[in-house]
Amino acid sequence: MTAKMIRWAAVAFAAGIALTSSIAAAQETAVVYPLITPTRHEWSFAGIFGQYDKAQLQRGYQVYKEVCSACHSMKLVKFRNLSDEGGPGFSEDAVKVLASTYSIQDGPNDAGDMFERPRLPSDPFPSPFANDNAARAANGGALPPDMSLLAKARAVHRGFPWFVFDMFWPYQEQGPDYIASLITGYQDPPEGVTVPEGTYYNPHFINGISLRMPPPIDNDVVQYSDGTPQTKEQYAEDVSAFLMWAAEPHLNARKELGLKVMLFLIVFAGILYFVKRQVWRGVAH
């Protein structure tokens, strides 16, 4: 009886897939942004066994620090996170020194005055602007988004039927793919297309044909010390990986634990299957 039910479900499922794929195929596209789907990159942290690449996170931090942080804040990340397990893996001493190169207002002290002191590992990354209004004023009216969660806050709709496949063949790297594509995606507008004053054409932008951020990086702008090629593409990948870590600092732990939980549950389910079979043996049903 169950077999029959499963057959029915399978037929219904197949019919559903067929119906909806034809829908997807026939879907006429009005203008949908981004004009170009993000390029898929190879990420060390993709897939079931994926883990962050420490060296890449360190390079990514360097790019963030030397380039992005001029405009983009990262308020949710603290210096101490740089030495956390599963992160870029800086030493605690290095983090202490690094943090102390920035100052922060503290206080009031015993005299009731506010004072500046060097940052501690427990302090957050400094923000480039005092507040959002200052950030807008300095950037032609556009607010450079905070980068703490950017890699999880941007995902280009995959549409039907892709999202169904993504369920079983996980694709959770849409954010870094998008960011890396955007950084390297600037180009001259095609003939006949004019972009609004003060914006830059980028067919990878999620919300229109152009954005206010100028092309942020070029070859050889950041000096890597480990001999990694100093190309725009490499910078884009490294900083995107770093942003993914900033948004999801416990990814390594999550995937490690996930494997153990999965193995446990599968073995447990197997045992329960035999228990059930034993219990029901000799009982027609």
Place this chain on the structure above:
Amino acid sequence: MSGHSTYVPRTAIGKWFEARLPIVRLLHDTAVSYPTPRNLNALWTFGGILAMMLVVQIVTGIVLAMHYAAESHVAFRSVEGIMRDVNWGWLIRYLHANGASMFFIAVYVHIFRGLYYGSYKAPREILWILGVIIYLLMMAAAFMGYVLPWGQMSFWGATVITNFFTALPIVGQPIQTLLIGGFSVDNATLNRFYSLHYLLPFLIAGVVVLHIWALHVVGQNNPLGIDVKNDKDTVPFTPFATSKDAMWMVLFLIFYAWFVFYQPNFLGHPDNYIEANPLATPAHIVPEWYFLPFYAILRAIDFNLGPIDSKLGGVLAMFGAIAVLAFLPWLDTSKVRSGRFRPIFKVAFWLFGLNALFLGFLGSVKTDDIIMGMQAVVWAKLSTLYYFLYFLVILPLLGYIEKPRPLPVSINDAILAKSAH
């Protein structure tokens, strides 16, 4: 099938309790000796799976509440604090967020099982209606829970959904103001939603007790949809149903863990990782996936109908789509419960299932998107029409025009006939 209790206290402490509070007897009768039809298939394990998910949600929710701050300036950051700084916080939060989706997946399987096998028919009407009430409470709890992280979709989802109430004439506006605690979604909204989000699961637990009580009075339906005749048709709950339920619960946990550990954000919306901003409306506001079919029905009504404008019409259609479920026991006029013996019903039922999925898809696209040469909103109208036709026309008529296949004499006979092949 609340028959005679077979429990006999054997130990001294068992006898002591039996004379004062026969709770062991209650548990024994409910979870051990309770007779269950022996022909139940795997779909019948989803009741147990749902009970498990309710416990998971309450336990993870209580832990989250220890670290969460329901104040509009810090709510978003407190959730991120859980994700970053609380020990195992990321796990608890991903379990809870994905747990809501798993809860709905399980409840949809449970509901469609009931629809197919006619589990709503006499004598199970109250059992069914209690289920509809649980479903409504679940929707309210899930909606309010989604507001708590105070992301962009939280805020704008809350704005759109509470705005439904203003569609009601005269009382609409005051109800909305009371619900959100002001004239726009703000800190007051967040606070009352948090309070209610903590309350509702316990109301659900209460109604679940009634649901199970009613189930134990009338007994389980089964894939044949015929009444249990005698002991030959049943097996005791323990160990038979327990062993099967346990296996399927763990299989369900594997599915759940797959999302929690490998794609915890697949079922959420990326915009909810942007803090709520009343000044920036997202390009495309969509509810959580489990509300999408109803969202499609809401948006399908874009025309005025006499004194009912399109807004009120949409809201009525949406709530009507849920309310109609409560009347199902009387709308389906067929005396035969199981769809297995109803050739025409079977077709209508599977169409209904596909149609519900299609409505979900329509809820996720923009109304003016072109799909198979037609605007999504036109498809939504057709789909909404079928949704209501199924309940209000097809099911009432089928009882009169459909000729069901012959029913087996008893569950035991059917099993013997099957194993004789």
